[in-house]
Amino acid sequence: MVSTNKSYVTTPEDLVTEAVLRAKDVNVYYGSNLAVRDVSLDIPYNQVVAFIGPSGCGKSTILRCFNRMNDLVASARVQGKITFHGQDLYGSGVDPVEMRRRIGMVFQKPNPFPKSIYDNVAFGARINGYTGDLDELVEDSLRKSALWDEVKDKLKDSGLALSGGQQQRLCIARAIAISPEVILMDEPCSALDPISTLKVEELIHELKQQYTIVIVTHNMQQASRVSDLTAFYNAEATETGGKVGYLVEYNRTEVIFQNPTQEATQAYVSGRFG
Amino acid sequence: MTSDFSSSNSNLWQPNRQASKRVQFAVKTVFAIFALVSVATTIGIVLTLVFETFEFFREVSLWHFLTDTKWTPLFSSAQFGIFVLISATLMTSGIAILVALPLGLLAAICLSEYATAKTRAIIKPILEILAGVPTVVYGYFALLFVTPLLQTFIPVQGFNALSAGLVLGIMITPLVASLSEDAIYSVPQSLRDGSYALGATKRETIVSVILPAALSGIVSSVILAISRAIGETMIVTLAAGQNPRLGLNPLVPVMTMTAFIVQVSLGDTPAGSLAYKTIYAVGMTLFLITLALNIFSFWFVRRFREKYD
Amino acid sequence: MTTQTPLTDAKSSDFQVNLSGRYKIDTIFAIATWSAIAISILVLVTLLLSVLIEGFPRLSWSFLTNFPSRKPEEAGLLSALAGTIWMMVTITAIAFPLGVGAGIYLEEFAKDSWLGRVIEININNLAGVPSIIYGLLGLQVFVRFMEPLTGGRSIISGALTLALLILPIIIVSTRESLRAIPDSLRQAGFALGATEWQVISRQVLPIAFPGILTGTILALSRAIGETAPLITIGALTFISFLPENLQSPFTVLPIQVYNWVSRPQQEFHVNSAAGIIVLMVVLLMMNGTAVLLRNKFQKQRG
Incomplete structure (x- = not known):
């Protein structure tokens, strides 16, 4: 397998103007180890962008740069520039707490808080000083995440009492309750059964009406089903025996899956490795 | 056994299987008996307490035991109001938990969430030292350092529940801190991430997400600490005094259940005497209270433990 | 791409994030946790010192x-x-x-x-x-x-x-x-x-x-x-x-x-x-x- 060492294919030209998030020459280090290098891409407004690639290629690492979750890992260091509406996300004027309210995140494993369903959804709104009607907000968020009908009679029950798929939709409801502009999803279906996965995928379709979504997935079918754009990452071995991820190709999903320009992309989407 | 597997040198291998098995059986039996010693201890404690308490109640009615307002078992006109001793125990333990709960819990939060690995490595051994100080040393500290210190700004007597309670609180703080820290530390990182991703600050994450998730562990650590405070002997004997007195005034001398047991033990009390039986009745009361706390803690943890996989 | 939301839709303007106030409480909270550690250590030091000062001169063979x-x-x-x-x-x-x-x-x-x-x-x-x-x-x-x-x-x-x-x-x-x-x-x-x-x-x-x-x-x-x-x-x-x-x-x-x-x-x-x-x-x-x-x-x- 010959893979190019440079990710020269970046954002499709016609989308550049509408970028919500823009990464430019981003390198991420853990301690002294370079984990991902030279990532440049734009996340356009109200689109679903899928990050695919073999494990260890850094796709989750890049995702976590977009809401500065890497700040919480003491050894992590981000180089390069990431902008949100043109403003430097890592600039001195940006507060990660305020920024995270505007860029929501859904995690790999459902992680509802040990609180009632209602309090799970209301949590973000409460701490962020929501001034509207909380009951309405909770109902609205649960409706948008297609969970309302299943839980409307047991809002006081623990969020942990729900099934895995319901828990993940609760986490999505929790994320949209603070009206973010972007929702980052880190393999949101990897811990779910096929039926729950289908529900979450349908939900993503609904949500892209209002939100910009970036989704990391292991599942290529999922990427082709839900996304408008796809970024393919790969990993290469370093001289010191580690692995460093990089962006290989980024384009409209149908191009990535049907007519990629890079050989490695072709090999990955046709299932020859990864 | 041998013929099927015969090979050229099979006669070189002659393990004494029979002997090995016999040794194994003997060891297993002996160790099982050793393990049963702990069960025998429990049975011994219960039987001893029940037997002597039963003897006690043949001479003193349960009604008087529960309703008398004086505790004068060594007087000729003896009265046995156990609540006199219980009130003192509750007072010292109550003061102790008022000290240890905030101090221990905040320390646990600091160690788990704020301190770096390096700082933790320094502070945890210090807390372990605090936990390893013999209680008689704390008794010395309460009587000869804390009480005189208190006397400089509040009118406490030489023996009082306040200084005993405060020092008792210091004694159980490491217990609350270390067990609560275990509970807080074991809250999965995914919950912290979930909270931060919603725009919560560190304190909001700790107070609204981590502490509720660790609640069962924290409660059980606090109950264990209360039970330790109730059963503690040397601090209250030395610093709280030997005056059985009903009431909740922390500035005057009182006598806790454990202090009474010590008082009687210091004298020469022949077996079979009423005083001898009385310390077992008090011991039984103490045992039942701590047992009830343990059962409650066990129940609470089972009922409220959040399961994370 | 039309947006259809039947119910109220929270906007960014519906949030009064009040970061400075929250951070102030955060700082106070952090100080409180460190104080708890400091008090514990202080008590231990006091205890050891009071014993040492009182008892050390008395130590002898x-x-x-x-x-x-x-x-x-x-x-x-x-x-x-x-x-x-x-x-x-x-x-x-x-x-x-x-x-x-x-x-x-x-x-x-x-x-x-x-x-x-x-x-x-x-x-x-x-x-x-x-x-x-x-x-x-x-x-x-x-x-x-x-x-x-x-x-x-x-x-x-x-x-x-x-x-x-x-x-x-x-x-x-x-x-x-x-x-x-x-x-x-x-x-x-x-x-x-x-x-x-x-x-x-x-x-x-x-x-x-x-x-x-x-x-x-x-x-x-x-x-x-x-x-x-x-x-x-x-x-x-x-x-x-x-x-x-x-x-x-x-x-x-x-x-x-x-x-x-x-x-x-x-x-x-x-x-x-x-x-x-x-x-x-x-x-x-x-x-x-x-x-x-x-x-x-x-x-x-x-």
Whole structure:
């Protein structure tokens, strides 16, 4: 397998103007180890962008740069520039707490808080000083995440009492309750059964009406089903025996899956490795 | 056994299987008996307490035991109001938990969430030292350092529940801190991430997400600490005094259940005497209270433990 | 791309994030947690200093080699020190084999068995029993009931009482040390045709031993600092001679300290502070040994 060492294919030209998030020459280090290098891409407004690639290629690492979750890992260091509406996300004027309210995140494993369903959804709104009607907000968020009908009679029950798929939709409801502009999803279906996965995928379709979504997935079918754009990452071995991820190709999903320009992309989407 | 597997040198291998098995059986039996010693201890404690308490109640009615307002078992006109001793125990333990709960819990939060690995490595051994100080040393500290210190700004007597309670609180703080820290530390990182991703600050994450998730562990650590405070002997004997007195005034001398047991033990009390039986009745009361706390803690943890996989 | 939302849609403007106010509370909270640590350390330092300042000048060779006396300036720790050493040896001789044996049985032979579970629950309960209750047990069983054997209020009675007290700690630490050893090691032994006991005694125990020893020393240091159970069995007497055998009456360091603290005279308080220093040095030496063992053990495994 010959893979190019440079990710020269970046954002499709016609989308550049509408970028919500823009990464430019981003390198991420853990301690002294370079984990991902030279990532440049734009996340356009109200689109679903899928990050695919073999494990260890850094796709989750890049995702976590977009809401500065890497700040919480003491050894992590981000180089390069990431902008949100043109403003430097890592600039001195940006507060990660305020920024995270505007860029929501859904995690790999459902992680509802040990609180009632209602309090799970209301949590973000409460701490962020929501001034509207909380009951309405909770109902609205649960409706948008297609969970309302299943839980409307047991809002006081623990969020942990729900099934895995319901828990993940609760986490999505929790994320949209603070009206973010972007929702980052880190393999949101990897811990779910096929039926729950289908529900979450349908939900993503609904949500892209209002939100910009970036989704990391292991599942290529999922990427082709839900996304408008796809970024393919790969990993290469370093001289010191580690692995460093990089962006290989980024384009409209149908191009990535049907007519990629890079050989490695072709090999990955046709299932020859990864 | 041998013929099927015969090979050229099979006669070189002659393990004494029979002997090995016999040794194994003997060891297993002996160790099982050793393990049963702990069960025998429990049975011994219960039987001893029940037997002597039963003897006690043949001479003193349960009604008087529960309703008398004086505790004068060594007087000729003896009265046995156990609540006199219980009130003192509750007072010292109550003061102790008022000290240890905030101090221990905040320390646990600091160690788990704020301190770096390096700082933790320094502070945890210090807390372990605090936990390893013999209680008689704390008794010395309460009587000869804390009480005189208190006397400089509040009118406490030489023996009082306040200084005993405060020092008792210091004694159980490491217990609350270390067990609560275990509970807080074991809250999965995914919950912290979930909270931060919603725009919560560190304190909001700790107070609204981590502490509720660790609640069962924290409660059980606090109950264990209360039970330790109730059963503690040397601090209250030395610093709280030997005056059985009903009431909740922390500035005057009182006598806790454990202090009474010590008082009687210091004298020469022949077996079979009423005083001898009385310390077992008090011991039984103490045992039942701590047992009830343990059962409650066990129940609470089972009922409220959040399961994370 | 039309947006259809039937219900209210929260906007960014609906949030009054008030970051500066929240961060202010965050800072106060962080300071509060650090203060808790600071107070704990401060109290420990105060305690140690108050003892050192009071007792250090009193320390002398004669303080260690004199018997207790009614005259504070002549009183010494000899019988208490001797009693503590006697107790240390006797408790170890009783509790170590019992605790380690029981730990091995529960972890290696009776794992997940009915009996194992009963004993486990029982040990958890015993850990919550106040130490003075053990004293009441010791008084009834060892001092009264077994008086012909133990000689009443003797070293052996005290040692048996404290051995029972620390038995659960030794059992638990033995089990933890055994649990830390990977099963692959045991399976390798079984695959060579060894019996369970051969595997345990020759492969598992040697590796677990430092951990078990550490736990035992820590448990023992707990016993050495205990006062209440020994007072309950009646060990608080004026002892101005050295113990000769297990049936001898005795006193130990914490009891001698208690005795001096509870005297009204200031001179005896000085003695008690000096006694505390000696007691703490003994405990520090034991804990230091345990920590050294643990560090060595961890290095081997790491």
